[in-house]
Amino acid sequence: MSQKTLCIATRNQHKTQEIASVLAAYWVVKCSADYPEMEQLEDIEETGDSFQANATIKAIATSQIVPDYVLADDSGLECDALDGAPGVFSARYGGIPSSAEKNNAKLLQELARVGAMTPEQRGARFRCVLVLAKGGEVLATFDGACEGKIILEPRGLHGFGYDPLFVPRTYTRTFAQLTEKTKTSLSHRGLALKKFIEWCQANPLE
Numbered sequence: 001m002s003q004k005t006l007c008i009a010t011r012n013q014h015k016t017q018e019i020a021s022v023l024a025a026y027w028v029v030k031c032s033a034d035y036p037e038m039e040q041l042e043d044i045e046e047t048g049d050s051f052q053a054n055a056t057i058k059a060i061a062t063s064q065i066v067p068d069y070v071l072a073d074d075s076g077l078e079c080d081a082l083d084g085a086p087g088v089f090s091a092r093y094g095g096i097p098s099s100a101e102k103n104n105a106k107l108l109q110e111l112a113r114v115g116a117m118t119p120e121q122r123g124a125r126f127r128c129v130l131v132l133a134k135g136g137e138v139l140a141t142f143d144g145a146c147e148g149k150i151i152l153e154p155r156g157l158h159g160f161g162y163d164p165l166f167v168p169r170t171y172t173r174t175f176a177q178l179t180e181k182t183k184t185s186l187s188h189r190g191l192a193l194k195k196f197i198e199w200c201q202a203n204p205l206e
């Protein structure tokens with residue numbers, strides 16, 4: 001793969017960091033904030049009812065403005081005991097203005113409210129959908145999921161979002177207690193990025 005420029009269509013610096021760490025070997029990685037022309041774009045409304053729909057909305061809107069290849073990430077957490085919530089509302093689950101603290105507090109409160117207090121009742125997964133676009137056209141879509149469970153109180157200082165509450169299957173530590181490298185080796189985003197890299201190797205871009 002030659003070193004082309006890839007714009008990560010996100011305002012979430014944690015996502016950009018995780019994605020850039022993996023893709024920097026292949027791409028010159030930028031994010032939406034690196035493009036002055038993006039200032040003309042109002043907040044992109046994520047009106048879809050799936051990660052795929054919202055990642056597509058972000059990828060198309062951004063690639064209509066920036067000249068480079070664009071990769072959008074839509075991701076979130078699904079809890080079995082909450083019928084898949086917070087799902088596409090993960091970023092703002094605890095209300096607006098959003099914060100990880102409010103989201104995590106609401107998640108613990110909701111799981112307690114429905115009586116899901118044992119590890120067996122607290123099954124959950126992170127999902128990530130990545131959409132590659134250029135010039136307003138979708139080129140490809142990649143997804144990844146990571147199964148695990150939600151613990152009773154936050155542990156760890158790394159990562160972002162729900163990481164201090166999520167223990168991946170076969171692990172005892174939360175995502176926030178693992179290094180970024182270990183998290184990425186098993187995470188929803190890491191798995192989707194692996195598919196993206198394999199796709200780029202099979203489909204060299206102009």
Ligand code: ITT
Nearest residue numbers: 010011012073074075076077090091160161162163
């Ligand atoms: P952009 O739309 O600008 O990309 P965002 O943070 O609003 O930023 P999403 O709409 O995709 O992005 O919401 C993703 C939310 O899901 C994120 O804010 C976290 O609350 C949660 N999330 C996703 N991936 C996560 C991860 O790896 N670790 C912890 N929480 C994660």
